[in-house]
Amino acid sequence: MKGSRFYFLAILIIAGCTPPQEKEQSTGRALNTQVKFAKKFAVEENAIIVKEPWPGAVAPISYAPDTPPQRVVVTSTTHLAYLEMLGVEDRIVGFPSTQYITSPVIRKLVNDGKITDLGPDGSMNLELLISLAPDAVFAFDMGSESTTLDKIEESGIPVFYNADFLETSSLGRAEWIKFFGAFFGKEKEADSIFTSIVQRYDSLKTLAANTQNQPTIVSGVMYGDTWFLPGGQNWAAEFYRDAGGRYLWENDSTSGWLEISFESVFEKAGEADFWIGTSTFNTKKELAGQDTRYTHFRAFKVDEVYNYNKRLGPTGGYDFFESAYTRPDRVLADLIFILHPELLPDYDTYYFQKLP
Incomplete structure (x- = not known):
């Protein structure tokens, strides 16, 4: 991008x-x-x-x-x-x-x-x-x-x-x-x-479709007084669904992005199993530094917060915003490994990593 x-x-x-x-x-x-x-x-x-x-x-x-x-x-x-x-x-x-x-x-x-x-x-x-x-x-x-x-x-x-x-x-x-x-x-x-x-994406999607457990997911962060997160018909929500997860806004009809108050997000997703996608925040400490209320999320407490910051360029660019849109199969594999690591036991994520 x-x-x-x-x-x-x-x-x-x-x-x-x-x-x-x-x-x-x-x-x-x-x-x-x-x-x-x-x-x-x-x-x-x-x-x-x-x-x-x-x-x-x-x-x-x-x-x-x-x-x-x-x-x-x-x-x-x-x-x-x-x-x-x-x-x-x-x-x-x-x-x-x-x-x-x-x-x-x-x-x-x-x-x-x-x-x-x-x-x-x-x-x-x-x-x-x-x-x-x-x-x-x-x-x-x-x-x-x-x-x-x-x-x-x-x-x-x-x-x-x-x-x-x-x-x-x-x-x-x-x-x-x-x-x-x-x-x-x-x-x-x-x-x-x-x-x-397409062939690899479809194969991975089929693999994840056979899972019984669908862990819940919250995404996004606060900008000012508003939490921005993918709408239910957004490409990010599609990834979460195809990876065998249950995005908590999956029934929303928006293809763009939602703007919601912190209180509304916490009410719906405070107990979410995973928090995926934290903008340019690369550590939990950075997150908490922006807003201490983040620490109350279950995903934060149990260390299940992930971001697309594994591949950073030497001058600060995120490879996710460069090549991930051309390789959705890699993104899907990453998310499947995060949500269902048993399905890809020998896999090493490409874009995503857990926030320390």
Whole structure:
């Protein structure tokens, strides 16, 4: 995801934007891929259709990829993971806030001066970006980036909108590797990678479905006076369910995030078996330092608090926000091991770890 903006819940507040006119290209090379889980894009014979390029967009955008780009700027850490999986990370020439990059391969490109830092994610240096002469900019718009992106297009550099963050299912989001595969002429590779992810995910889901015990789960932390946690139809709730857990807000119909008072959360989840997902708090001491009331939760008392902080980059980035959305099978395996360690006795978690 795009730097700190996405750390845990930064995608909660999405402002509206004025949609540009629908774009359509009439020519392009033949594309050979099918989309099954993703709801926000489709691939036709010679076009990629982004159905909702930003929240609340009233018209889709159609792209007809022709020659695969050789020099690109991307604006989200999730884009980095897709490109690395496809083996085209060496085509990245610019990225905003490179300190959030965790991939050793891509960090080396940054350190070697092959990827230019374009400045803070909310205010990219447009002159610097234009000077890099990229063939394409892969961007996302949460409602406040349209002016910047319009200026990039006015300079003659094409901008391609990626809306993977609007998907509500984990496999739907991971399937956006096919979006990049189509642009880079890597449809076959993208299909193969995604198929293997789906197969492993389904196998793990079946394994967890056979468990009789479903431990209860609470998630999230306080921001100011409000506790933010996943809605019942959010991708995080899907993970908890598929891992054989009972998320205490699983019956909620929200696909985004809930904002609830501490008292309401404690009343419902004070006795929850597990607390999973604590934002940037990496120890129980840090949690208690923010709010001593956290210590009253049963999960806190019995040391069953976990966070996605096992893989941190050398400059502070969380790999979870870079590669986890492309590898839901790894996330699911982690959660199954946390909730039902007997099912994966020889497994070592990839993203999650218990807070000391």
